[in-house]
Amino acid sequence: MTPKDAEDSIESRILDAALVQFELVGFKKTTIEDVARRAGVDRVTIYRRVGSRDDLVQAVVSREVGAVLAELAKLPGRHDNAADLVADMFVTVLSRWRQHALAQRMMTLEPERVIASLTTEGSTAFTLSVAAAAAAAQQATELGLLPEIPDVMTRMEVACRVVHSFILLPDITVRFESDSEMADFARTYLLPIVAG
Structure with missing residues (x-):
């Protein structure tokens, strides 16, 4: 193990412990x-590697968001048409949110903090989401699944805003009981936004 690997391992242990x-x-x-107790390190190590408690929160949230965005980046190569790709992206994001233990627990324990992180304090994560969606669309274009989209960033932002609204207000008149219902919704309503 190189010194860099050891540092990464310690930081991963800290973030894993913080998540739990x-x-x-x-x-x-x-x-x-x-x-520190849960990670088996001292407090100074956490301050040195990650920072304050707020830095620790941000690092854990960023890592969890990054994992979903990395998953989205792999989706274009798994499909042979745009409808299935858009549906898979929509289902992936919503199901990961609904199944994520920390997200759901925090909605119970500290809903005001979660809402703030998704709205007034959420511009960085949202911008990353739009960029990831645009990169996936570009990859889909290169694979021949989508036509050239000149306003790809605008279209991806609109699509991300729709997804974002389902995270903030999951059940109003549109209710999803299954992944297939989410996929059907995406094919009907999001595909025209994405593909034009």
Whole structure:
């Protein structure tokens, strides 16, 4: 193991421990000491590697969002048509949100913080999501699944805003009981936004 691998391993242990601790008691009640004990490191190591508790929260959230965005990046190569790709992207994002233990636990423990991170404080994550969707669309274009889209960033932002609204307000008149219902919705309503 190289020194860089060792550093990455320690940071991963810290973030894994923080994720578990956040799921148990939330962000507010978690202390650096709690995370240090769970990770098997001292407090100074956390401050040096990650930073303050707020930095730790941001690092965990960024890692979890990054994992979903990395998953989205792989989807264009798995499909042979745009409708299935758009449906898979929509289902992936919504199902990951609905099944993510930390996201759901935080909606119970600290909904105000989650709502703020998805709205007034969420521009960075949203911008990354739009960029990831645009990159997936570009990859789909290169694979022949989508036509050239001159306003791809605008279309992806509109599509991401629709997905975002389902995260913020999951069930109003449109209710999804299954992945297939989500996929049908995406094919009917999101595909025209994406493909034109």
